[in-house]
Amino acid sequence: xxxxxxxxxxxxxxxxxxxxxxxxxxxxxxxxxxxxxxxxxxxxxxxxxxxxxxxxxxxxxxxxxxxxxxxxxxxxxxxxxxxxxxxxxxxxxxxxxxxxxxxxxxxxxxxxxxxxxxxxxxxxxxxxxxxxxxxxxxxxxxxxxxxxxxxxxxxxxxxxxxxxxxxxxxxxxxxxxxxxxxxxxxxxxxxxxxxxxxxxxxxxxxxxxxxxxxxxxxxxxxxxxxxxxxxxxxxxxxxxxxxxxxxxxxxxxxxxxxxxxxxxxxxxxxxxxxxxxxxxxxxxxxxxxxx
Amino acid sequence: xxxxxxxxxxxxxxxxxxxxxxxxxxxxxxxxxxxxxxxxxxxxxxxxxxxxxxxxxxxxxxxxxxxxxxxxxxxxxxxxxxxxxxxxxxxxxxxxxxxxxxxxxxxxxxxxxxxxxxxxxxxxxxxxxxxxxxxxxxxxxxxxxxxxxxxxxxxxxxxxxxxxxxxxxxxxxxxxxxxxxxxxxxxxxxxxxxxxxxxxxxxxxxxxxxxxxxxxxxxxxxxxxxxxxxxxxxxxxxxxxxxxxxxxxxxxxxxxxxxxxxxxxxxxxxxxxxxxxxxxxxxxxxxxxxxxxxxxxxxxxxxxxxxxxxxxxxxxxxxxxxxxxxxxxxxxxxxxxxxxxxxx
Numbered sequence: 001x002x003x004x005x006x007x008x009x010x011x012x013x014x015x016x017x018x019x020x021x022x023x024x025x026x027x028x029x030x031x032x033x034x035x036x037x038x039x040x041x042x043x044x045x046x047x048x049x050x051x052x053x054x055x056x057x058x059x060x061x062x063x064x065x066x067x068x069x070x071x072x073x074x075x076x077x078x079x080x081x082x083x084x085x086x087x088x089x090x091x092x093x094x095x096x097x098x099x100x101x102x103x104x105x106x107x108x109x110x111x112x113x114x115x116x117x118x119x120x121x122x123x124x125x126x127x128x129x130x131x132x133x134x135x136x137x138x139x140x141x142x143x144x145x146x147x148x149x150x151x152x153x154x155x156x157x158x159x160x161x162x163x164x165x166x167x168x169x170x171x172x173x174x175x176x177x178x179x180x181x182x183x184x185x186x187x188x189x190x191x192x193x194x195x196x197x198x199x200x201x202x203x204x205x206x207x208x209x210x211x212x213x214x215x216x217x218x219x220x221x222x223x224x225x226x227x228x229x230x231x232x233x234x235x236x237x238x239x240x241x242x243x244x245x246x247x248x249x250x251x252x253x254x255x256x257x258x259x260x261x262x263x264x265x266x267x268x269x270x271x272x273x274x275x276x277x278x279x280x281x282x283x284x285x286x287x288x289x290x291x
Numbered sequence: 292x293x294x295x296x297x298x299x300x301x302x303x304x305x306x307x308x309x310x311x312x313x314x315x316x317x318x319x320x321x322x323x324x325x326x327x328x329x330x331x332x333x334x335x336x337x338x339x340x341x342x343x344x345x346x347x348x349x350x351x352x353x354x355x356x357x358x359x360x361x362x363x364x365x366x367x368x369x370x371x372x373x374x375x376x377x378x379x380x381x382x383x384x385x386x387x388x389x390x391x392x393x394x395x396x397x398x399x400x401x402x403x404x405x406x407x408x409x410x411x412x413x414x415x416x417x418x419x420x421x422x423x424x425x426x427x428x429x430x431x432x433x434x435x436x437x438x439x440x441x442x443x444x445x446x447x448x449x450x451x452x453x454x455x456x457x458x459x460x461x462x463x464x465x466x467x468x469x470x471x472x473x474x475x476x477x478x479x480x481x482x483x484x485x486x487x488x489x490x491x492x493x494x495x496x497x498x499x500x501x502x503x504x505x506x507x508x509x510x511x512x513x514x515x516x517x518x519x520x521x522x523x524x525x526x527x528x529x530x531x532x533x534x535x536x537x538x539x540x541x542x543x544x545x546x547x548x549x550x551x552x553x554x555x556x557x558x559x560x561x562x563x564x565x566x567x568x569x570x571x572x573x574x575x576x577x578x579x580x581x582x583x584x585x586x587x588x589x590x591x592x593x594x595x596x597x598x599x600x601x602x603x604x605x606x607x608x609x610x611x612x613x614x615x616x617x618x619x620x621x622x623x624x625x626x627x628x629x630x631x632x633x634x635x
Contacts, residue, residue, distance in 0.1 A: 016444055104406060127444055129566065130414035132402035135370075139406035144498050145370055147399045161501065166395045167560075169505035171367075175498045244409075251411030251457040255424060255438065258449045267598070267608050272617030274625060280597075280613065281629040289574050289595060290517070290541055290630065 001155060001177070004060035006050045007088075007114055009107060009121035009137070010043035010079065012072040016126050039075045042122030044190035046183040050120045051083045051191065053152055061085045065114065067095055067106055073206040076230050080201040081193035087230050088114065089206045094235040097247030100128070104136030106245060109238035111141060118160070119180045123148060131182070138180035145180045146173055150187045200227075207232035299356070300326045301386040301459070303377065304337040304349065305396055306366070308505075311345065314392035314466035316352050321419055321469045322390055323353030323478070328421045329435055331387070333478060334358060336380060336485075338373055340366035350480025351473050357480055360487040364496070367503060368396050371495035374403045379490030381408060386459050388437050390419075393463035401463055411454040412461040413439035415565075417468055417588075424453050431455075437462065442565055442588055467513045467569045510544070510560045517543030518572045520563055520590070523550035524579025524600065525619060531556040533623040534578055540627050546570065548586045551579075564589035579619045582607025599623070 014035035047064070054060040064079040064087035066072050076087030090110050098106065111119065119138075124131035131147075138145035146162045150170070154161035159176045165184045175181075203221050205228065210219045222228045235245060243249060270276045284290040302322045305312040319335060326333040335354040337345055339361065346357040358380060364372050373396075381389065381404070389404075391397035393415045405412035418440035424433045437460040439452040454460040512518055519541065521534035531551065538545045546563040547556065563570055564586040575593035580586060582598070582605055590596070591610055598611040599622050608614040615622055 014444075099411065100402070101405060101409065101411060128414075129443075130402075131398045132405070132412060132414060135399060135402035136406035139374070139403040145399075145403070146498070147370070148395060166505065169503065171500060171505070172502040173498055173500050251409065251454050252413060252439075252452050253426070253455060254450055255453045256451040258451075267611040267614040269603070270613055270615040272615065272622050272625070274629075277615070277622065277625040278629040278633070280615075281626060282633050284574070285630070285633050290634070 001057050001117070001157070002059055004053070004057050004118060005114075005116045006053060006060060006062045006118045006120060007111065007116035008043065008047050008050045008062060008064045008079070008084070009119060009134070010047065010064050010066050010075055011040045011122075011125045012037050012066065012068050012075045013040045013125050013127040014038075037071065037074070039078055040122055040125045042124060042183060042185050043075075044122070045185060045187040046120045046122045046181075047079055047082060047084065048188050048190040049149065049152065049181070049183050050118075052188070053118070053120075053155070054083075056152075057155060063087050063114070063116075065090065065107065065110055067091070067098075067103060067110075070206060070208050073204075073209060073230050076206070077201060077204050078193070080204055081198045082191055083194065083197065086204075086227065089230055089232045090238070091206075091208065091232055092235040094240075094242065094245045097250060098245070099250035099252045100130055100132040101136060101251060102245055102247075102249035104133045104140055105249060106235075106238070106240065107133070108137050108140035109240045110233050111137065113233070113238055117178050119143070119178070121180065121182050123182045123184050134180055134182035141178075141180070143178050143180050144175050145182070146175050147182045148184045149181045150184055204228045204230055206230040297331060298385050298387045298458075299332040299334045300329070301334050301336055301381070301384075301389040302354070303389065303391045303397065303401075304335045304345075305392050305394060306337070306339040306342075309341070311348055312392060312394070312466070313471060314394060314397075314464070316348075317466070317469040317471045318390045318392060318464060319349065319352035319354055320472045320474070321464070322388075323474050325388065325419060325421060325437070326353075329387075332356060334384070334386065336377065338365040338376055338485075338487075346480040346482050350478045352471075353474030353476075353478045354480055355478040357482050358485050359482055360485040362487065364487075364491065367500055368399075369496075369498055369500065370400050370403065371498065372491050374400050374407065375490045375492065375495045376485060376487045377404050378407045379487070380485055381459060389459045389461045391461070391463045393465040397463050401461060405461055408459075410457040410459055410461060411452075412463070413441060413452045413454075414463050416441045416462045416464050417449075419462060419464070424455060426455060436460070442584075465569060510558075512544040512546050512561060512563070513568050513570055515544035515570070516572050517541050517574045517576075518546045518563070518570055518590075518593075519543050519576045519578065520546030520548065520580060521551050521556060521578045521619075522548040522580030522586075523554055524581065525551060525556060526579070528556050530620055533620065537576070537578075537623050537627055540630055541574075543572075543574070543576075546575075546590075548580045548583075577607050577611070578623060580607055581605045582610065
């Protein structure tokens with residue numbers, strides 16, 4: 001495969017694994033500000049698969065495509081520090097309120113502009129856990145898909161041999177490119193940031209970041225260094241059908257949100273003393289809970 | 292006339308090792324209940340090979356019609372032919388609701404079906420209920436929609452999703468979340484062959500399966516009456532052996548929190564919680580598990596919960612019937628000792 005163009009779909013997500021005491025507001029809603037915004041974990045596995053594919057074929061490039069607000073450019077910079085050649089930020093208020101279908105539609109419009117040979121995404125994002133966007137993008141582009149990928153076993157002339165991790169075992173498939181691949185958390189972890197690349201790419205800016213302060217030193221630096229430009233697509237740049245974007249383009253509607261509250265129930269408190277553990281076991285046996 | 296209101300409910304039937312997967316029978320049970328509420332029929336859709344007679348079991352769970360595509364094209368599962376047939380059949384029959392298991396298979400191709408049909412899909416629902424809806428913006432009222440209820444945002448919120456303007460309304464449900472029960476009155480189980488050749492194109496056959504090493508599921512914590520689960524608080528893989536010892540003595544299975552699995556204390560197949568399995572044993576002993584909502588969402592239906600934790604304020608204590616405060620490495624051996632002493 002020559003000049004393989006690889007695009008990684010990635011998402012900046014609130015770190016829902018770090019939900020602590022301050023994660024809920026006194027009113028009982030999710031306090032997004034208390035959660036750090038991170039590179040979605042399985043998208044990092046996807047980035048690694050893309051970078052290792054690039055390492056194995058000459059002339060390949062890896063770009064990250066993300067949809068999100070301006071600050072989502074952070075994960076594109078992070079990907080560049082780890083080895084990506086650059087990225088695209090799909091950003092605009094038209095995309096607000098998108099469900100998975102509207103998201104996949106927007107991404108597929110951008111992908112038609114980019115024209116990749118291989119699209120690699122994380123299996124799912126930790127803020128939604130739906131695992132829908134990868135397959136939905138594949139369908140919108142009319143491409144075959146390989147989900148739960150763990151390893152690209154072999155690169156052939158016009159196809160990839162990929163090992164998939166299923167719930168009870170593994171399956172090896174051969175899939176022609178172009179194709180969409182979604183990557184499992186069991187795939188190799190992403191390589192760390194490279195110090196030289198951090199120095200080289202730390203000044204990378206998305207177009208709207210440059211436009212916000214065109215006279216700044218950072219913006220001036222980009223003028224002579226095109227590799228520092230993170231290409232930004234507003235909705236108008238990807239020729240979408242506006243009716244399929246954002247809230248309007250989302251068939252699913254959120255009817256109601258409830259915060260999870262533990263039901264107060266008094267636990268019987270026990271200490272680790274021999275007497276108390278003994279009487280607990282006696283009680284459980286007597287009630288036929290045990291034995 | 293509002294579209295599709297009188298149309299049937301589809302349940303996609305998954306075949307696992309030559310048998311109908313449990314999750315599909317659970318969905319038929321739920322589908323039967325929803326169909327009765329709506330006064331419509333329940334259709335099972337089966338794609339696979341060697342399916343003769345399969346309608347008998349599906350009828351027991353309430354299937355009125357069993358749509359069958361029986362050909363080697365469909366086994367083992369491949370995304371594109373299954374997507375093509377399901378999309379074709381949905382366009383032909385126009386069901387109002389389609390349910391899939393949230394399995395490796397359902398989560399692979401249900402999104403493609405939703406994308407092709409431009410219809411919403413809600414992943415990993417924990418409840419499905421029929422109800423009415425009024426759109427806050429347009430003021431339009433809808434009757435008898437499918438409420439698709441699921442945890443979101445890492446399990447910190449429970450969202451009710453509706454799909455007012457598009458059909459079918461589609462949802463996936465994880466295995467073990469719904470109850471599996473024979474229908475009070477069995478369905479007719481009438482077999483109808485799917486004319487699948489008209490839906491599958493050559494381009495749907497481009498992905499080739501070269502090799503499969505599928506193991507039969509050996510570890511089944513879902514069906515266990517007693518589960519002893521360990522969390523990150525077990526401290527190490529060595530200490531985690533205590534969890535196995537207690538489970539063995541009590542005749543239970545070993546479960547784990549995501550943190551314990553991530554730390555490498557045990558395998559993912561034992562993970563209980565939102566991204567693992569949902570269990571409802573008669574006794575759940577949580578050892579060194581703090582009780583994040585992601586975990587408790589998968590075990591809070593247990594009949595009895597005992598927590599062992601060094602932190603008396605750990606959230607798990609709030610849902611526990613018995614909260615033992617102390618060191619797991621001290622308490623588990625004592626439980627083993629006193630169980631053995633008293634059970635003789």
